[in-house]
Amino acid sequence: MNTLAINNVTYKYGKTTKSVLKNVTANFEKGVLYCIVGKSGAGKSTLLSLISGLDLCTSGAVLYENEDLSTMNRDEYRARNIGVIFQGYNLLTNCSAVENIVLSMNISNCRERCPQRSAKEHVYSLLEKLGIDKETANRKVLKLSGGEQQRVGIARALSNNPEIIIADEPTGNLDGETAKGIMDIFVKLAHEENKCVIIVTHSKDVAAYADQIMRIVNGKLEVQNK
Amino acid sequence: MFIYLNALKNLLRNKGRNILVGVILLIVMTATTVSLSVNSMSGAMIDNFTEGIGVPTTIRVDWDWARNHMTTTTIESPDGSIRSSSNFNAIEIPIELYVAFADSIYVQDFLSSAMAQYASDDIVPAISLYQPLTLEKLMAQFNAQTYEELVTMFQQMGSDEDYIESLIDAKPTTVGMIWGFSKASLMGDFRRGEKRLLEGRFFEDLNETVISSELAAKNNIKLGDIITVSGNSQTHDKETINLTVVGMFEDIMGEVQPQLGVAQEITPGIDDLIVSFDTLYNAGFHRIDPSTMTYFLTHPEVTAAFLSEMQGKGLHEMFMLDYDLDEYYAVVDPVRDMSGIAVTFGIVILITGAVILVFLSVINIRERKYEVGVLRAIGMKKHQLARGMIYESLTLVTLCTLIGLPLGVLLSRPIAGILLDTSSGLEMAREFSAGILSLLLAVAVILGIISSFIGILYITKYEPIRILQERT
Ligand SMILES: Nc1ncnc2c1ncn2[C@@H]1O[C@H](COP(=O)(O)OP(=O)(O)OP(=O)(O)O)[C@@H](O)[C@H]1O
Ligand SMILES: [Mg+2]
Numbered sequence: 001m002n003t004l005a006i007n008n009v010t011y012k013y014g015k016t017t018k019s020v021l022k023n024v025t026a027n028f029e030k031g032v033l034y035c036i037v038g039k040s041g042a043g044k045s046t047l048l049s050l051i052s053g054l055d056l057c058t059s060g061a062v063l064y065e066n067e068d069l070s071t072m073n074r075d076e077y078r079a080r081n082i083g084v085i086f087q088g089y090n091l092l093t094n095c096s097a098v099e100n101i102v103l104s105m106n107i108s109n110c111r112e113r114c115p116q117r118s119a120k121e122h123v124y125s126l127l128e129k130l131g132i133d134k135e136t137a138n139r140k141v142l143k144l145s146g147g148e149q150q151r152v153g154i155a156r157a158l159s160n161n162p163e164i165i166i167a168d169e170p171t172g173n174l175d176g177e178t179a180k181g182i183m184d185i186f187v188k189l190a191h192e193e194n195k196c197v198i199i200v201t202h203s204k205d206v207a208a209y210a211d212q213i214m215r216i217v218n219g220k221l222e223v224q225n226k
Numbered sequence: 227m228f229i230y231l232n233a234l235k236n237l238l239r240n241k242g243r244n245i246l247v248g249v250i251l252l253i254v255m256t257a258t259t260v261s262l263s264v265n266s267m268s269g270a271m272i273d274n275f276t277e278g279i280g281v282p283t284t285i286r287v288d289w290d291w292a293r294n295h296m297t298t299t300t301i302e303s304p305d306g307s308i309r310s311s312s313n314f315n316a317i318e319i320p321i322e323l324y325v326a327f328a329d330s331i332y333v334q335d336f337l338s339s340a341m342a343q344y345a346s347d348d349i350v351p352a353i354s355l356y357q358p359l360t361l362e363k364l365m366a367q368f369n370a371q372t373y374e375e376l377v378t379m380f381q382q383m384g385s386d387e388d389y390i391e392s393l394i395d396a397k398p399t400t401v402g403m404i405w406g407f408s409k410a411s412l413m414g415d416f417r418r419g420e421k422r423l424l425e426g427r428f429f430e431d432l433n434e435t436v437i438s439s440e441l442a443a444k445n446n447i448k449l450g451d452i453i454t455v456s457g458n459s460q461t462h463d464k465e466t467i468n469l470t471v472v473g474m475f476e477d478i479m480g481e482v483q484p485q486l487g488v489a490q491e492i493t494p495g496i497d498d499l500i501v502s503f504d505t506l507y508n509a510g511f512h513r514i515d516p517s518t519m520t521y522f523l524t525h526p527e528v529t530a531a532f533l534s535e536m537q538g539k540g541l542h543e544m545f546m547l548d549y550d551l552d553e554y555y556a557v558v559d560p561v562r563d564m565s566g567i568a569v570t571f572g573i574v575i576l577i578t579g580a581v582i583l584v585f586l587s588v589i590n591i592r593e594r595k596y597e598v599g600v601l602r603a604i605g606m607k608k609h610q611l612a613r614g615m616i617y618e619s620l621t622l623v624t625l626c627t628l629i630g631l632p633l634g635v636l637l638s639r640p641i642a643g644i645l646l647d648t649s650s651g652l653e654m655a656r657e658f659s660a661g662i663l664s665l666l667l668a669v670a671v672i673l674g675i676i677s678s679f680i681g682i683l684y685i686t687k688y689e690p691i692r693i694l695q696e697r698t
Contacts, residue, residue: 054603054691079605090600090694094239106228107606156604 002063003196004028004051004164006221009060011046020046022219023060030163033190034198035210042216044200045087048166051198052084053077064164079108083157087168087200089149093142097132097152098123100141101159108160126155129185131178146173154182158189165189166198171206183209229610233617243593244622247586251626251673252633254579258669259634261572262662264642268565272558280334280522281549283529285327285536287316288546295544315381317542324519325507326539332532335522337412338503342514343458344404345397349447351497352440361394392459392513400458402497405517406506412518413500415493419478425449426473429502436473436500447471455499457511467509469501492517526551564645576669580676587680598685599693611685615678623674631666 004027011021020043028034038044049055050062053074062069064077078084091100101123127137130151141149150173157165165186171179187209189195199206207213213224237244296312321340328336361373370376377387407413410428415421424439426449437447447453451471457463477496494500506514523532526549533547591598601611 049691052603054689054694075602075605075607077605078603084603086603086694088694090603092597092600095235099235103228103232103601104604106232107601107604107610 002027003030003065005063005066006047006051007061007063009050009057009062011043011050011055012058013046019058019219021050021057021216021221024219024221025060026214026221026223028164028196028198030196031190031194032196032211033187033209034196035207035213036198036200036216036221037202037207037213038216040202043219044216045168047216047221048084048168048198048200051164051166052082054084080160081162082164082166083160083162085150085153085157085165085167085170087172089153091141091149091152091156094140096140097127097137097144097148097155100152101126101156104156105159108162123155123159126159127152130155131181147175147178150174151178151182154185162195164196164198166200168200169202170199171201171203176205179203179206229614230617233614234621236614236618237621240593243586243590247583247619247677248622248626250579250582250586251623251677252630254575254673255627255630255666255670256634256637257575257579258572259631259662259666260638260641261568261575262665263635263638264568264645265565265572266659266662267638267642268561268568272561275557276525276554277334280524281526281529281551281554283521283523283532283547283549284519285319285324285541285545286548287544291544291546292316313382315386316544318386319516319541319545321507321514321516323540324516327536327541328521330521330532330535332523332525332528332535333521334524336408337518337520337522338406338408339412339517339519340406340503340506340514341403341517342506342509342511343392343396343400344402344455344499344511345399345458345463346401346453346455347399348454349401349441349445351401352438352444353496358396358398358400359393364390364394388513395460395462397456397458397460397463401455402495402499404455404499404501404506404509404511405494406501406503406514408503413493415479416475420493421475421477421479424474424476426471428473429500429505430472432502432505432508433467433469434472434501434505435469436475437471438494438496438498439474439476440496442471442474449474457509457513459512462512465510467505469499469505475500523549526554568641568645580673583673583677584680587677591681591684594681595684595693598688599690602685602690603694608685612678612682615681615685616674619678620671620674623670623677627666627670 006024006026006028009021009024010019012019024047036044036047046055050057053062053069056070064072064081069077091097092103095103098120102119105119105123124134124137127133132148132151132155136144136148141152144152150170154167154170157167167186170186171182174182183206186197186199190197190211199210201207215222215224292314296314298310298312300308300310302308324338327333328338365371365373365376368376368379370379376390380386380390411417413421416423423436426436428436435453437453442448449471452468453471454466454468456466521532523529529547529549533541537543598611602608
């Protein structure tokens, strides 16, 4: 059974005439790190918003464990099953990094899943792995650098221990070394923790980590051989 | 739980905006409390005032009605000329009817007095004012040829045949008058200091009497003695009653003849007995005449209802009620006006406040759009977001109510003092009831809903992706 299946998906923004995605079909499995590449404006972020259940496709279907996203409780899905790292971070700017992540954990009600540790401790250790110390973690997001914000976004997506992790340019604002550290984490998540990891990127270096690379060209998704 | 905690944190995170909303809520709650308190205070003041005085009301002849119902009689004078004269004979209201009228929900208090002539075998008058009459003497006095002529003359003076009978049917042992008062404090001559209680006390129970010290001296009566009296009709008053003497009065004015031209209340004299109204009423004397009968009505607005109730009990349509409400309204009207101003002021503040709150929450939601988008994107449900917003505004409203309510109660008294002129005889009333409290809480809840309503509407209308897209 595929964790995530995209069946013949076509997507068109509201009133526009041109379809961003045309009859796209793809399967995503656990334990695999996928990279999606393509030109700017190709429709990568659009595809991720369909996968994350934030938007619904014009025709076709996105299936999570054989269940159609369009008919399931997508709030629940976003809160528990999928962790999204947005291209624009989408953090609450007047809250601290810790507050952002704890809130997300509360929403997904993940206390049941990680009861052994207090939520805050869990967050601190998670952020530490991503290279953010306690002091920075308690600062308001507004006062963090772009790269720091990006890593807070990553920590938030991982905090709920979801089966699927999708990331839109997760290393776009990071230096080579930090980016490498983060990519190691993604690889570990896929290979050791058996997550389904989907990363959108422009970077060839990032794409090098992938088990499978997919390219969006003219609204079509092509699987590339490494 | 976390939703509530996050709501609390949100209040602190957006201090500037929440302080603004809080100040408005505080002003609205305080003003509403003041307005409701002042309103209820003035209501209580008016009630207390009305209860305190009642509305003294008496029955009198409606002279407009009388003018339209005059009977014209022609009288032939001894010189042969014919005179026509218009006459109106007011019928008498029996004392029983006066008493029956008092049994009404509109009557708060009934002050009554009545009088009758009494006779006694044991008592001789101290000053003999009474002269027994016969029909012959009476006809001679009035220069009447026939009994019928005498009756006509009396009728023209407003008295009936019954009265003639009472004059010629009187017992020779008639001593004086017996007066019944429903309240000792009503007796004007004691109030005015024309009479003074020398010994003992005023009547309290049935069959107790107060007599003059002269009458007591003349007949060697002491406090606690029992005197036996009866009505003075030879044919009708066969029964006697025993009265215990409980007090003696001194008549300071003495038997002063009323000065001409000075209207004077008829008051008990030296040979007269003073008893309670019930004593006299129960004595069953053949002829008891009502004197002062005053009904203290519960409220100025019940006069019409009281009149029609009395008419139902048999009051003739020639009578009307006599009362003076000018004084009442002179006191009450300004209070009503001021309380009206207070209420209007409260409503204006409430509406203005509500409008500002709506306006602020529109601005607020624009600020919060992004926050809503983010939270929805990471899986927060609509109802959780809505609850968060309601908690936020309810917390703020509760806080402001907790401060505004006591503040309003504190302020309402001085403000009422300024608005309501208390020098006009109105006692300031303290009035804060459960009714006001629940009304205030309702206002608070409505304000809370108003200030979160727009946000909730917004959440339920938009999908998170649209909100996030709009931002960039
Ligand atoms: N809300 C929108 N309404 C209309 N068109 C849109 C909207 N959002 C994106 N598009 C268009 O859809 C196409 C795909 O956009 P998308 O954001 O998916 O590109 P992308 O592959 O993520 O690009 P990038 O690498 O620059 O992030 C673009 O041509 C973009 O202009
Ligand atoms: Mg993109």
